[in-house]
Amino acid sequence: MCPVWATRSRRLEDSHTLYGFSSEAERTLFRQLLKISGIGAKLALTILSGASGEELARYVVERDAASLTRLPGIGKKTAERIIIELRDKLDAIPLAASPGPGSSPAVAADAISEASQALNALGYKPQEANRMVRAVAQPDMSVEEIIRHALHSMVNN
Numbered sequence: 001m002c003p004v005w006a007t008r009s010r011r012l013e014d015s016h017t018l019y020g021f022s023s024e025a026e027r028t029l030f031r032q033l034l035k036i037s038g039i040g041a042k043l044a045l046t047i048l049s050g051a052s053g054e055e056l057a058r059y060v061v062e063r064d065a066a067s068l069t070r071l072p073g074i075g076k077k078t079a080e081r082i083i084i085e086l087r088d089k090l091d092a093i094p095l096a097a098s099p100g101p102g103s104s105p106a107v108a109a110d111a112i113s114e115a116s117q118a119l120n121a122l123g124y125k126p127q128e129a130n131r132m133v134r135a136v137a138q139p140d141m142s143v144e145e146i147i148r149h150a151l152h153s154m155v156n157n
Contacts, residue, residue, distance in 0.1 A: 047074065049127055051130070057090050065079040070120065111137070115143050118143070119132060
């Protein structure tokens, strides 16, 4: 059983909302997103459901505002604000060990991202495309194989 990390939000005086996370890294990233002006709990959860912590970190490091704007609810200004605010705080966030350049997990992350974008272009919603791709992706698969398996899994379900 996977431990669940929780955090409480006290935006309203008389309201306590409990949020659950599958890892401490997700919880920490959620809290960092809440500190950014214009991002509330709902948008932070939407961001985390549309991109993994590693993907979000890569977008920030590469200053890839275009990828951030593909997430639901994120406009150009919010994407730029996320990049500026999180740029210096990524070291404090305990993300999964980042592979070095050229290693196969990094290639798989790029393949997953490309496959998700391709499914977006085919008309799938970003969250649905990410879910489909993550369900079938293996570290040694090419973008084409991931797309083929993701579409095949949708037909079989």
